[in-house]
Amino acid sequence: MASIQKRPDGRWRARYRDEIGKEHARHFARKIDAQRWLDEVTASVVTGTYVDPKAGTITFAQWFTQWAELQIWSRGTRLSAAQALQSVTFADLQMKKIKPSHVQAWVRSMTLPAATRKSGLSPATVKVRYNLVRSAFKGAVADRVIVLDPSDNIKLPRERRPEVAMTIPTTQQVASALKAAPDWFETYIGVCAFAGLRLGEAAGLQVGDVDFLRRTLTVNRQVQGENRKVAEVVTPKHGSERVIFVSARLTEMIARHIEHVGVHGDEQWLFSTGGHLWNRGMAGYYWREVREACGMEDFTIHDLRHFYASALIASGCDVATVQRALGHSLPSITLNTYTHLWPTAEDKTRTAADELMAAVLDGPADFVRTDVQ
Known part of the structure; x- marks a missing residue:
């Protein structure tokens, strides 16, 4: 319901009721302006774009x-x-x-x-x-x-493009970091570099998450928080819960850690200091000490995750395999992050051609050519 009335002062009052019966009114010097306003309101109601003027x-x-x-x-x-x-x-x-x-x-x-x-x-x-x-x-x-x-x-x-922004340590640099790390921090670096765990996921590991027989790590929790006061245990981000198939040498490293460093609390946390759960601040502090000791100031702990991903790709793992190992919720995330590490069609064509020529031209040394009569 809408109407226009002329007031005693000569101005025109336009008013209407909205869908819940609330009345709205405006005053105009000219009747044509009042009519134009009502037409606009009516059109917004019809098209479903009406908004209560007071809501904004x-x-x-x-x-x-x-x-x-x-x-x-x-x-x-x-x-x-x-x-x-x-x-x-x-x-x-x-x-x-x-x-x-x-x-x-x-x-x-x-x-x-x-x-x-x-x-x-x-x-x-x-x-x-x-x-x-x-x-x-x-x-x-x-x-x-x-x-x-x-x-x-x-x-x-x-x-910045991933291929420019991403920093990936070399195998020699990771080896130097492991050597420079104290015993109680070496295995933390190991699960980041050789299983691709995020900081919080590594901090959330318990003994029960390690299957030494099947050589797997189960990621079903993470520690969030920048410091001890706000650190808390939560479920991993969506799509990140996973089982990672790891090297026997990594499970051996974890076993040595349990034997010589020990575990903490009734839950048997692998990484903890003085009863406090590890957090981003603590992990970053210890990592800075290690990287300064071995000249890796340009690298973060997260770069160890890139190191792991690059190794999987170099070994011929497909997108789905890398996605599951890293705990990405979508394969597109894996591709957007690491697409520059996968060999291109040109690389594959060139490699196939090299192998073909090698098979033809580099025959066995004792190959004897027989002329057909």
């Missing part, structure tokens, strides 16, 4: 907070969401007033140095925060808080 008065911070509370997230994702909200430059703006230029300016601000950092955030971190904020805007559109998503078509900083 909520600020972005208020909307993001209430939207985030409804999401089924891991602790790590919630932490990332809190960091994203803290970084936005339009937190106090009303949702209906946020423009694409506001979002673009925020993205740019993350690429610049700030009071708390000497350089801008990495393109990967910017992308994570942007995706969280964009999800909140999409939720606002779906809930009819706003009509359009202002985060659409925003330009993000370019990420």
Whole structure:
């Protein structure tokens, strides 16, 4: 129901009732403007894009907070969401007033140095925060808080190509790291380098996860948290629970660790210090000591996971095999990360041609040519 009436002061009052019966009204100097407004409202109702004008008065911070509370997230994702909200430059703006230029300016601000950092955030971190904020805007559109998503078509900083950004230690460097590591840290490096475990997955290993007879490691938990106060045991990220087939020498390394270093607690944790579970901060601290001792300052513990993946690919493992070993939820993740390590069609063609020529030209030394009469 909509109507237009002329008021005593000469202005025109246009009003309508929305789908729940709530009345909305605006005043105009000209009747034609009032009619145009009602036509726009009617069109939005018909097309299903109608939004209560007062819904968009909520600020972005208020909307993001209430939207985030409804999401089924891991602790790590919630932490990332809190960091994203803290970084936005339009937190106090009303949702209906946020423009694409506001979002673009925020993205740019993350690429610049700030009071708390000497350089801008990495393109990967910017992308994570942007995706969280964009999800909140999409939720606002779906809930009819706003009509359009202002985060659409925003330009993000370019990420470096995997083949340029990825650092993979050599076998000699990994050997040096193992030699430089103290006994209680050597096996931690080993499960990262020879089973491809993530930091938290390695920290979450218990004796019961190791099948010494079948030579497997089972990943069904991880330790999250940057320090002792917030460290907690959680299930692995989606798709990461897996059984890894490992070398007999790795199970022997773990067995020596159990014998000489020992295990901790009733759960028999492989890695713990003074009753505290390992965490990212502790693992990073010990790794920095090791890498400084053997000249590997350019490498992180996560690079040991790349080392493992590159070895699988070099041995001829296909995408599905590498995906399962690394615990990627989708094969596309494996390909996007490591596609540059797989031999190309040109490489395969060249190798096949080399083998063909070798079979023809490099015959047995005692080969005797027989002329056909």
